[in-house]
Each structure stands twice: as C-alpha cells, then as structure tokens.
Amino acid sequence: MNAMSALTWMEEELASLEEASLKRSLRESYTVPGSPGRMFRGTGSRSLLNLSANDYLGLSQHPAIIEAMREALLEEGLGAGASRLVTGNRKAYAKLEEAIAEWQNCEAALVFGSGYMANAGVIRSVVGRGDVVFSDQLNHASIVDGILMSRAELVRYRHLDMEHLEAMLHKHRDKRRKLIVTDAVFSMDGDQARLHELKLLKHEYGAMLMVDEAHSGGIYGRHGEGLCHELGVKDEVDIHIGTFSKAFGAYGAYVCGSRTLIDYLVNKARPLIYSTAMPPALLAGIAQALALVQQDHWRRERLGSAVRFFRSSLKKSGFLIPTGDSAIVPIIIGDNETALRFSAALEENGIAAVAIRPPSVPEGTARIRFSLSAAHTDKELRDAAARIRQVGLQFGVLGR
Template identity: 65%
Template sequence: MNWINDELVRLTEKSLERSLSVYSLAAGHPGHLRRGESRLLNLSSNDYLGLSGHAAIVAAMSESLLSEGAGSGASRLVTGNRAPYALLEQSLAQWQGKEAALVFANGYMANTGVIGALVSRRDVVFSDRLNHASIVDGITLSRAEHVRYRHNDPDHLTFLLNKHRDARRKLIVTDAMFSMDGDHALLRELVVLKQRHGAMLMVDEAHSGGVYFARGEGLSHQLGVNEDVDVHMGTFSKSFGVYGAYVCGSRTLIRWLLNTARPLVYSTALPPAVIAGISKALELVQEEPWRRERLAALTKRFRASLCTAGFTVIDGDSPIIPLIVGDNETAVRFSSDLQDEGIAAVAIRPPTVPNGTARIRYSISALHMEQELMEAAARIRRIGLKLGVLKS
C-alpha cells in the first residue's frame, strides 16, 4: 500500500490534498459558523433559503422521530415504505406539474440511478462538459456512450446529435444551474434539439430548485419549458435545508425507475423523520416567496460589490458567485486568509473544476445581512490585493 503515500505526496505538492474541518452553528448568528473559537460568515453553504435550522422543520422531524423511530429498517420495496413517503411524492408531483414523483436518498443516487435505468450499451448520453460529477458517474456506470458537448453550446450538441443519429436511445442531460459557475443551462435550446432529434431530456435542478419561479419550482418553470422536460430531478439538501432527492415525470417513468433504479431498489429508505422534515420544507418553499426575493436582492448587491472592488464576476442572478483565482496554491491561501478575516469560503480545485480554474466559490443565503456582505466584500478585496489576484 506504499503507493498511496506516494500519491498523497503528489497531491500535497500540487495543493490538491483535501482534509476535513469541523464547524458548528454559531447560535444567535444566522448565516454564521463556528470553527474553534472563531465565528465565521458562512459563504460556502448551499442553504440558499435559510431553511436548514427552521424551527417548524426541526419540530416536524422531532415529532416524527418520537413516533416513527430513528430508521426505516428496510428498503422501500421491502418494508421501509411508510405513508409519509406517498404523501410527499404526491405533493412533489403537484408542485412540479408532473404525473408522479419518486424520492431518492440523495442527489448522487438519484442521478446514477435514473441514468442507469434509461440507457445502457448501444445508447448515447449527451452531457454538458460542466455537468456535476454524479451525472458523469451515472453515465459511466450505465455503460452507454458518453458524449460531452462544449458548455452551453447548442451548435456543438447539434453536430454530435447528427453524428450519433442512429443510436438506439439518446439522452440529453444537463444541470439547470451549474454548481461551480452559477450560470444557467440553455434549456429552451435543449428542448428544441430534443424534439428535433428524438432524444430524452433530463434536467438536474439541484441548485435551482427553490430559488426560481413563483413557488420555487425551478428554472425549467421559469423558462416555460417544464412540460418538455422528460426527467426533472432535484435535491432537498440545498434550498430545502434537509437531505434527499426526488425525480418527477410521467407515471410510466416513475414505475420504470421503481423497478430498475438500482440505488433506490437496493438502499434502505430514508428515515421517516427526514421525510417529515422535507414535507414541511416543501410547504415553506412554496408559501414563503419572500425568501427567494431576499436571496435575489442580496445576491445582486454582493455581485455588484465584488465588481466595484475590481473583481471579474460571471454575469447572472444565481446565488453561486465564483471568483476564478487560477492556480491551486493561491486559491488555498486565499481561502485561509479569508478564514483569518472571519469568512468561511472554501477553495474549489481540480478535479471539481478544470485545471487552471481554481476558485473561491461564494454562495449567498437568505439568512445573510446586507451590511455583513458589504463588509465581506471589502475584506475579500484586501486579500485579493495582497495575493496579487487584484492589481491596485
């Protein structure tokens, strides 16, 4: 096993080794964390709507825990399927305007399970080059041919669809909002191509669900293409503030996944308490639009402050705001200096992002206060100048 030490040395030399840090909530300070004795403004969370600590969600989970116990005890196809599952899936289908829904343990398992159930050998999956790792791994495990098109490039996708016109099945899959850049997929263009080439379309709304449209339905609804999306996938670990994932689509699709999605069939069901928390979160996501409105306003203000400070920021309205640093070592130093300044913002490095594009990925929450974000932008500017990321 000595080779492992050699590989770890190489990771360290390239500033690519990861390690775990211990954080806790900063009681009485929404949007903050504690690490040791330090209180940090949390700019690395996916808790976009600020629901992860919501009292009503915690109460629902506590009540379920006392009545239903800690675990489900089996997979859903054995004895782990409790009544709250069916009620949640009915609510999800109604929310998304689809015929049916299916809950998975997490987004990774949903993506690998769905893709593996829809395609296999002799099929082709057309995947945006910046899609999440769970999509990439799902395609690999499916054994279908993996064809990557240039990021948000419909012309390149058209070329590839024509090249593989004789494939048995064709699946186009994309993130709706890309997790490392915060930009949006060109969903309208993808719908046109799907229809023209007889392909299926799967959209991962993990980061856009809860954030966009009137009741948080996501980007597909915002762009008016929801009815043309064959597979709508989303998660409960970001805007919902809980854990798990879902897939919405036709009754036929859901019946098929229930029989063929291996991560669902062969995994123990989520604990009833988690389902109770998700159900309450779904209510809040729909009934409290002020959270989306506040998130949008804070995001716009923070983006503007970074631009005023001299940073180049990708255009957009998403709460994900990356600052491209370039090399791994500078990104790690930037993150460390931010922590010294009271800001939790993690360095994102390859293979999560392409080589040469290491970054600090900021993400905004409805829990943040405008003044603290403005102060954070000033500190980020000072560090950028010190490290030479910004020129004075």
C-alpha cells in the same frame, strides 16, 4: 506482501496530491444556533460568515422543520429498517411524493436518498449499452458517474455550446436511445443551461431530456419549482431531478415525470432498490421544508436582493464577476496553492469561503466559490465584500 506494503501506492499518490496542492482533508464545522448564515470552524473558534454553504433560503434551522422532525422521531423512531420495496416504505413517503408531484405539476415523483443517488440511479436505468448520452462538459460528477455506470456512450459537448451538441447529435442520430442531460444552474460557475435550445434539439433528434435542478430548485419559479418552470419549458423535460440539500436546507433528492417513468424507476433504479429507506423523521422535515419553500416568497426575494447586492459590491471592488443572477458567485484564482492561501486569508478575516480545485473544476481554474443565502444581511455582505477586496489586493487577483 503485508497489508501495509500493499498500500504503498496510496501513500505515493497522496504525496503527489499534496505537492500539487490538491490533497483534501476533513475539517469539523459547527452551526451557530439561530444564525443559519454563520458557522464555527474548529473548537473555540469565532463565528464566521458562511459563504460556502448551499442553504440558499436559510431553512436549515427553521423551527417548524425541527418540530416536524421531532414529532416524527417520537412517533416513528430513527430508522426505516429496510429498503422501500421490503418494509421501509413508510406513509411519509407517499405524503411527500404526492406533494412534490403537485408542486411540480407532474404525474408522479420519487424520492431518493441523495442527489448523487438520483442522478446515478436514473441515468443507468434509462440508458445502457448501444445508447448515447450527451452531457455538458461542466455537469456535476454524479451525472458523469451515472453515465459511466450505465455503459452507454458518453459524449461531452463543450459547455453551453449548442452548435457542438447539435453536431454530436447528428453524428449519433442512429443510436437506439439518446439522452441529453444538463444541470439547470452549474454548481461551480453559477451560469444557466440553454434550456430553450435544448428543448428544440431534443425534438429535432428524438432524444430524451433530463435536467438537474439541484442549484435552481426552490429559487426560480413562482413557488420555487425551478428554472424549467420559470422559463416555460417544464413540459418539455422528460426527467426532472431536484435536491433537498440546497434551498430546502435538508438532505435527499426527487425525480419528477410521467407515471410510467416513476413506475419504471421503482423497478430499475438500483440505488432505490438496494438502499435502506430514508429515516421517517427526515421525510417529515423535508415535507415541512417544501411547504415553506412554496409559501415563503420573501425568502426568494431576499436571496435575489442579496445576490444583486453582493455581485455589485464585488464588481465595485474591482473583481471580474460573471454575469448572472444565481446565488453562486465565483472568483477565479488560477493556481491551486494561491486559492488555498486566499481561502485561509478570508477565514482569518471572518469569512468561510472554501477553495475549489480540480477535479471539481478544470485545471488552471481553481477558485473561491461564494454561495449566498437569504439569511445573509446587507451589512454582512458589505463588510465581506470589503474584506474580500483587501485579500484580493494582498494576493494580486483583482481584475481576474
């Protein structure tokens, strides 16, 4: 059997994905210098309003971040050259992790290469065979994959259903270790975890609690610490995860907690142990972004204003918008093909808003997921809402 015939099954599966309007492909996009809220799609295309990025605070092109990275690049070079436990643990790591721990008011912090690596690495480090993990049904794929790799038992509780979670906790009360894990703000719906109730259940059943602040870090809290801080439950969270790829406008992730937890992860977290350390210039840029997240309160205020304005505008246009205050605003379309056509029509009207389809969302809930930024102006959002309404009328999805 030659190599080509051995891969025939791939061609067949790709054809099935195409038929179901689920096939993905890569498209090039380009930044618009000086305009973090806009983008280009394809060579020679016109500028589009970017309503699909997670650059919530508009920091991705900040001059101070770029300058910090430039200086570090000239001093340190491009790559770290090895994993952190070999020779890649540059001084920028200690500086950044100390700053994160102080910001989060925790004993220690640890930086990972991405949010996926952090979730996968942490979960498989703290649980294993004989343990059980209780995961919200709509948690991010990196959480689910981390649980599967850990070989602990996965128990998915219905989304935000605390009665179901409690029933499952009671059923598995005698397991060796129990871990409750949740997103703070859910990436496809923009709703919030019930952190106060999770805190109570954690204590009642002797479980650990892990919260992923990917879409809430930098946005909630007095200095952008996240939803756990804003709701006053930070001290009840055993494992606090966050990313630099959303509100920070950069790349990477962090884990916060006790010194014991961080020391344990340094010895057990395989993505940390077996990955080359992050480029020093990137660490320097993240450190500058962290300073801006804490001091630029106006960015959170501007984002909050943009969110309220956009949600209100879509509701006035006739769309059924979920209640909430997050920067994630979904319009449920339903079938995959219509969602793709809706997205293409928006692009023709100057708006970049990608169709989100299964498996990223449950079957039958394909959607357009809008993400707002402090970089968006009221005029841009007002014009966008009007154009979205026109497309909604065209495809008959108003009121869904």
